[in-house]
Amino acid sequence: MSIDPRMIHLYSYYRDAELRGATLLLKLTMRVENIEAQVKLSRHLADETRHAWLWTKRITDLGYEPVHVDDGYQTRIGRAVGIPRSLIDLFALTVVVEERAQRRYIEHAQRSDVDPETLAILHEVTKDEKWHIGWIKNELKEMARANGGEGKMRETLQRYRDIDRQVVADLVAKERDVFGFSFSDAPEA
Ligand SMILES: [Fe+2]
Numbered sequence: 001m002s003i004d005p006r007m008i009h010l011y012s013y014y015r016d017a018e019l020r021g022a023t024l025l026l027k028l029t030m031r032v033e034n035i036e037a038q039v040k041l042s043r044h045l046a047d048e049t050r051h052a053w054l055w056t057k058r059i060t061d062l063g064y065e066p067v068h069v070d071d072g073y074q075t076r077i078g079r080a081v082g083i084p085r086s087l088i089d090l091f092a093l094t095v096v097v098e099e100r101a102q103r104r105y106i107e108h109a110q111r112s113d114v115d116p117e118t119l120a121i122l123h124e125v126t127k128d129e130k131w132h133i134g135w136i137k138n139e140l141k142e143m144a145r146a147n148g149g150e151g152k153m154r155e156t157l158q159r160y161r162d163i164d165r166q167v168v169a170d171l172v173a174k175e176r177d178v179f180g181f182s183f184s185d186a187p188e189a
């Protein structure tokens with residue numbers, strides 16, 4: 001079966017975002033003391049590495065190798081955000097990148113031209129994001145409430161969401177250059 005090599009790049013971007021998302025969770029795992037949160041982080045981390053594997057497998061099943069990605073979503077957002085210092089920063093960044101992953105996968109899955117193998121992966125990874133966003137958001141809120149950091153939390157989320165929108169606008173523009181459209185575009189009527 002022949003595949004448009006640009007799709008290998010796209011899957012490699014998804015793979016890269018999952019791997020770097022897992023890296024962010026590992027950082028949290030090294031910092032968080034609460035044992036319940038440690039258990040959730042472990043399950044969450046297992047999901048993200050599995051997602052990275054699903055995209056890797058999709059690429060290798062097609063007879064290709066993943067492409068190295070050094071300007072993907074996570075790299076760009078990381079550069080713009082700077083080094084997250086506090087736990088609130090790390091949790092807030094995780095919320096924003098998880099929301100973005102979920103949204104992007106849903107947008108891609110809504111297209112009418114997605115092959116069944118890719119669609120199955122898009123559904124599989126999207127299914128986990130609801131739980132990821134839910135627990136991370138709760139943890140962030142509880143942490144902020146416990147140490148009077150609710151204002152700081154809202155401010156941080158706002159700042160990260162603004163950065164996320166800019167990063168995505170740049171990536172969508174790049175995608176339109178390469179494909180002539182973006183996989184985030186609303187489905188054709
Ligand atoms: Fe994921």
Ligand SMILES: [Fe+2]
Nearest residue numbers: 098128129132
């Ligand atoms: Fe996730």
